Amino acid sequence: MGSLDSDFSAGSFLSDKSGKVFVAGHLGLVGSAVHRRLASLGFTDIVVKSRTELDLTRQAAVEEFFSSEKPRYVIVAAAKVGGIHANSTYPADFIACNLQIQTNIIDAALKCGSVKKLLFLGSSCIYPKMAPQPIPESALLSGPLEPTNEWYAVAKIAGIKMCQAYRLQHGLDAISAMPTNLYGPRDNFHPENSHVLPALIRRFHEAKVNDAKEVVVWGTGSPLREFLHVDDLADACVFLMDRYSGLEHVNVGSGSEVTIKELAELVKEVVGFQGELVWDKTKPDGTPRKLMDSSRLASMGWTPKVPLRDGLVETYKWYVENVVKKQ
Numbered sequence: 001m002g003s004l005d006s007d008f009s010a011g012s013f014l015s016d017k018s019g020k021v022f023v024a025g026h027l028g029l030v031g032s033a034v035h036r037r038l039a040s041l042g043f044t045d046i047v048v049k050s051r052t053e054l055d056l057t058r059q060a061a062v063e064e065f066f067s068s069e070k071p072r073y074v075i076v077a078a079a080k081v082g083g084i085h086a087n088s089t090y091p092a093d094f095i096a097c098n099l100q101i102q103t104n105i106i107d108a109a110l111k112c113g114s115v116k117k118l119l120f121l122g123s124s125c126i127y128p129k130m131a132p133q134p135i136p137e138s139a140l141l142s143g144p145l146e147p148t149n150e151w152y153a154v155a156k157i158a159g160i161k162m163c164q165a166y167r168l169q170h171g172l173d174a175i176s177a178m179p180t181n182l183y184g185p186r187d188n189f190h191p192e193n194s195h196v197l198p199a200l201i202r203r204f205h206e207a208k209v210n211d212a213k214e215v216v217v218w219g220t221g222s223p224l225r226e227f228l229h230v231d232d233l234a235d236a237c238v239f240l241m242d243r244y245s246g247l248e249h250v251n252v253g254s255g256s257e258v259t260i261k262e263l264a265e266l267v268k269e270v271v272g273f274q275g276e277l278v279w280d281k282t283k284p285d286g287t288p289r290k291l292m293d294s295s296r297l298a299s300m301g302w303t304p305k306v307p308l309r310d311g312l313v314e315t316y317k318w319y320v321e322n323v324v325k326k327q
């Protein structure tokens with residue numbers, strides 16, 4: 001696929017630290033990590049808005065914000081996000097909110113005329129349920145989606161296509177990154193609606209403090225997942241903003257996968273729970289395997305740094321300090 005990237009020069013983002021950056025979704029897992037990374041790199045003009053200040057599903061409000069703030073860079077980390085249960089229970093919210101948020105932001109970024117570069121974040125769930133493993137970027141739209149998250153996946157695929165269309169028709173330098181399953185500080189630890197890793201941290205912790213004999217884990221334990229620490233993702237986002245301009249989306253993974261059973265055993269050990277694991281096989285497994293092929297990003301010169309165990313220890317500590325102690 002071709003691209004309109006003739007104006008792009010690698011290194012221009014990191015050499016423009018006074019340029020105004022809008023981080024959409026800065027209170028979430030990814031947005032907060034991107035915000036921390038930009039601040040630590042010395043970016044001096046980072047604009048953020050809470051949902052109460054700016055509801056990104058409201059088109060007129062988003063257009064007004066962009067025309068008054070005139071950001072030079074935009075990172076779209078605002079979205080309706082959740083684990084397998086939330087995705088299957090609230091399909092309307094997952095498709096509608098995500099389409100609204102991303103469409104409003106990308107369109108307003110074009111209309112305000114000041115945006116030099118925009119990064120849209122999708123997810124590995126855009127790929128077909130039975131995609132070849134590891135999954136290359138070219139597997140997009142090559143087969144049926146996983147039913148538990150197809151509504152969210154369709155919205156995310158539309159986001160990739162919107163970036164491509166705005167690049168082709170209008171020359172907007174909009175790029176897309178597809179992260180694998182993420183975790184880290186400021187994750188969502190809701191008992192049902194969260195992703196597996198924070199859900200298990202909470203469940204094992206509560207079982208430990210209540211001296212419970214067992215912990216229930218969903219599904220069969222056999223699905224494979226690839227986990228990436230959110231600080232690694234934030235680093236990759238900055239890397240792509242600085243070095244990449246092109247039509248095709250870019251996979252961002254850690255390259256290592258574990259079964260849900262292995263993950264559950266690891267969380268149990270890190271939390272220090274002494275009891276048994278019980279598998280609730282009435283709950284869905286979802287996609288059997290989704291290891292991404294991140295060789296394209298690696299060939300550009302980026303690699304992840306945080307091993308799963310270290311990231312898990314740090315995330316458990318964050319959960320105790322910031323969630324448990326504040327209850």
Ligand SMILES: NC(=O)C1=CN([C@@H]2O[C@H](COP(=O)(O)OP(=O)(O)OC[C@H]3O[C@@H](n4cnc5c(N)ncnc54)[C@H](OP(=O)(O)O)[C@@H]3O)[C@@H](O)[C@H]2O)C=CC1
Pocket residue numbers: 024025026027028029030031050051054055056057076077078079080081101121122123124178179180181182183186187188195
């Ligand atoms: N978590 C993961 O494992 C993965 C995440 N991703 C992608 O990364 C991106 C960020 O996800 P993540 O950080 O995990 O999600 P979070 O839910 O942690 O953060 C999303 C942020 O978006 C904000 N937001 C949602 N709706 C609106 C709205 N209508 N107006 C204003 N702000 C809004 C939320 O605000 P509030 O704080 O008010 O809720 C929150 O701060 C998403 O695009 C997601 O698809 C991709 C792969 C895996």
Ligand SMILES: C[C@H]1O[C@H](OP(=O)(O)OP(=O)(O)OC[C@H]2O[C@@H](n3cnc4c(=O)[nH]c(N)nc43)[C@H](O)[C@@H]2O)[C@@H](O)[C@@H](O)C1=O
Pocket residue numbers: 081082083084085087123124125148149152180181182192193194195196197199200217218219223225260283284285286287
């Ligand atoms: C990032 C990605 O996240 C979602 O996809 P998912 O990878 O299937 O996400 P998950 O983290 O919720 O589950 C992973 C596996 O873990 C098992 N599992 C065990 N016990 C619990 C548990 O207690 N909670 C959860 N949530 N899962 C559990 C669960 O049954 C499944 O087999 C997408 O909807 C979509 O949002 C998306 O893009």
